[in-house]
Amino acid sequence: MNKFWIKYPDLDEELELVKDIIKNNIKSSNKYFTQSIFPLVETGGKMLRPGFLLIAGKFGNYDKEKLHNLAAAIEMMHTATLIHDDIIDESKLRRGIETIQSKYGKEYAVYAGDFLFCQCFIMLSKYNYSMENLRDISNAISKICIGEIKQHNIRYSTKASLRNYLKIISGKTAALFAISLYTGAWESGCTKEISNLLGKIGYYIGMAFQIIDDLLDYKGDTVKLGKNAQNDLIKGYYTLPLIYAINEDKEGEIKNILENSRLKENDVKRIIELVNKYKGIENAERLADKYTEKAFINIEKLPNCRSKEILKDVTQRLLIRNY
Amino acid sequence: MNKFWIKYPDLDEELELVKDIIKNNIKSSNKYFTQSIFPLVETGGKMLRPGFLLIAGKFGNYDKEKLHNLAAAIEMMHTATLIHDDIIDESKLRRGIETIQSKYGKEYAVYAGDFLFCQCFIMLSKYNYSMENLRDISNAISKICIGEIKQHNIRYSTKASLRNYLKIISGKTAALFAISLYTGAWESGCTKEISNLLGKIGYYIGMAFQIIDDLLDYKGDTVKLGKNAQNDLIKGYYTLPLIYAINEDKEGEIKNILENSRLKENDVKRIIELVNKYKGIENAERLADKYTEKAFINIEKLPNCRSKEILKDVTQRLLIRNY
Structure with a gap:
């Protein structure tokens, strides 16, 4: 993983566990996606969003299992949007490795992103206490789509x-x-x-x-x-x-x-x-x-x-x- | 709408309301998508999935508002998968009208589908009593993605x-x-x-x-x-x-x-x-x-x-x- 969190060894270690949760989730759900999505998870970027989620959790009563799973869900969501972004931008590389759209085709990348979206919601519905929060998260993701479309619409x-x-x-x-x-x-x-x-x-x-x-x-x-x-x-x-x-x-x-x-x-x-x-x-x-x-x-x-x-x-x- | 439900006037009427819920939901969330997604909702296909949902609801205590919203969510989900399918198949027509991917481009269609996914989850989290059911629905959608990928993988x-x-x-x-x-x-x-x-x-x-x-x-x-x-x-x-x-x-x-x-x-x-x-x-x-x-x-x-x-x-x- 990126060295960003290395200064905080406990967080760094926890984020490795979050990554494992993501990988296990993808692996157990479907072998068809394991090969393509794994490398993207492995290289992992900075894991900023899950990192922030964990930090925020420590202001309250920190339930490790729950928070790790929520952090995994947020990162999966982010990964789904990256996969779809790469289709739109026709990007060849992401985090130094070949993008899914470039390696497996756009068709595959559309469904790989959709699959991650769904897996994310499955996890969220497992580990969220409140429907309200699930709605807030869906709203945030909806805003991402709207933001991307706005950006797309005012191009040039x-x-x-x-x-x-x-x-x-x-x-x-x-x-x-x-x-x-x-x-x-x-x-x-x-x-x-x-x-x-x-x-x-x-x-x-x-x-x-x-x-x-x-x-x-x-x-x-x-x-x-x-x-x-x-x-x-x-x-x-x-x-x-x-x-x-x-x-x-x-x-x-x-x-x-x-x-x-x-x-x-x-x-x-x-x-x-x-x-x-x-x-x-x-x-x-x-x-x-x-x-x-x-x-x-x-x-x-x-x-x-x-x-x-x-x-x-x-x-x-x-x-x-x-x- | 398709004449399929006309034999059951109450259901037919209810499905029109479901359609209105879908349209209002899209309209109120974002004007960027109204124009493109509306025609697809208007032409509507058979509305089989929401129709079945309503029929099943009538075996229990039928809460109209709740069931109509759940039916709308299921149809939005189905519509999202159609929009993404059309990208993959490069289809020009869907329900007799030009597909979103053909009219607005693949980029746009990816986000339009994602947006509908999110709106669907927002509605589900508003009107579902149980997290379990939300998880079941997410699982069903995940299965759709896996099914599509399998189909894609064994082509030829x-x-x-x-x-x-x-x-x-x-x-x-x-x-x-x-x-x-x-x-x-x-x-x-x-x-x-x-x-x-x-x-x-x-x-x-x-x-x-x-x-x-x-x-x-x-x-x-x-x-x-x-x-x-x-x-x-x-x-x-x-x-x-x-x-x-x-x-x-x-x-x-x-x-x-x-x-x-x-x-x-x-x-x-x-x-x-x-x-x-x-x-x-x-x-x-x-x-x-x-x-x-x-x-x-x-x-x-x-x-x-x-x-x-x-x-x-x-x-x-x-x-x-x-x-």
């Missing part, structure tokens, strides 16, 4: 607004972070107040996380950078740094390039220059900082305990790491 | 066996029929015994229904027929009549055609002739009859009431209509 529109962008990332990223923290707390018997507070923190973390992810495409190592920005631009995904820059670019040079040409390497280079010139990155960083700050302000309101310190530390490392 | 295999075929249709069709009847009964306070019995009846009806659907491709009006059989054959879906015929065709002529050529019109014609010659249709009809009979035997075990008569009548019309 140079009228993409800050407001729209925020709505999109709120659905496609922040909602699942929020529900992870909320669920961990609520299902561990925390009060509604603490659970909602943790949900809110998750939301702010998710917003900052996605903005940073988007602005890194326009920053740093120029070789890698060009590639990422180019991919998004060609697909018509105009993210925050670009939106800010378009708004500042009163002469409309960026719009002009985007609207009038099939993007070549030079065009992408020029756009990146203009995004820098018009402070697209700076402004995006500022907004990420605002969300990060809001997350920290709300973390401070939590009762003092070891989990609070871990949450602070994790948020710090996640959001203040790269820029 | 002339070794497709009767056993495999039955497993596939059991997952992709019979499971949802079973859970519809079971849920209607169980959520209306029927005993476990009656609920299981209705679930079993649903299973047999589903099996017979799918076999009949598959054998009609090899029967009847030759123009239409050629097209359907050809489509399935080209896609590598070898259904029951063909499987029976391959087993009887000791000289291996069918296998030969399937394995050694890109199917042309003449090949398809020849295969249909051979399927007839080797009694593929006859034998498939016989098996459908067996499942139909099992359904009726079990219907007889139900307590006498108007719903029992309706269930008998509907099953009769559905399974003994076309051949």
